[in-house]
Amino acid sequence: MSSPSLEYRIPRERMVREQIAGRGVTDKAVLRAMGEVPRHLFVPEALAATAYDDRALPIGHGQTISQPYVVALMCSLLEPGPGLSVLEVGTGSGYQAAVLHALGMTVFTVERLRPLYLEARERFGRMGLHTVRTLLSDGTLGWPDMGPFDRIIVAAGGPGIPEALTEQLADGGILVIPAGRRRGEQHLMRVTRRGRNFDMRDCGPVAFVDLVGSYGWSGQAGAV
8 A cells, every 4th residue: 555645646746736836835845845744634535535626625513624725825924944833723634733743843733623633633643743732622712831832823714813812922923814804704814923013914815614712703802
């Protein structure tokens, strides 16, 4: 049997070349990581043949694995680097965490849905991603005991930018999050912390599943 790194090699190379690099993502480390991580292992087995298609795919429990281009874009906006600590809100299948790990980052990932949390933990162990730290919790609250983080990435769209996350962002750190006042219609925001100030850049419209939690649609606590 071929190894996971060789299975679907041609579709994965085409995904990187056409869907990601072809749309303007130029970060060589991100392109390399996207070309290394076996995306088909992070979707239901019945969908493996479509894992490298240009679309999001369902992973159960009302959640999705994001479109490859969106994963790559968000990772590139983080300005990733080896050794940087990154908090991921919304583990989902674990695919984005695996890409961040392939970028050499120290990954902390939080998931609120127990079935997805358990599946991702098992998948990380099976794939040898033993340094990825996982937590079952309300991701909108971050992971205070492990912060501050050099980078924070949020894989769901909320009504604003959670204050709990900006407070856990290190000085000079970058937060990437979909935010917008209408469900399913957000803008991808890149937030850079400068002391007590936060520089915000709108990186264009996106559509994500709902960010649920104290600072999400169900709670709507304080936001920047």
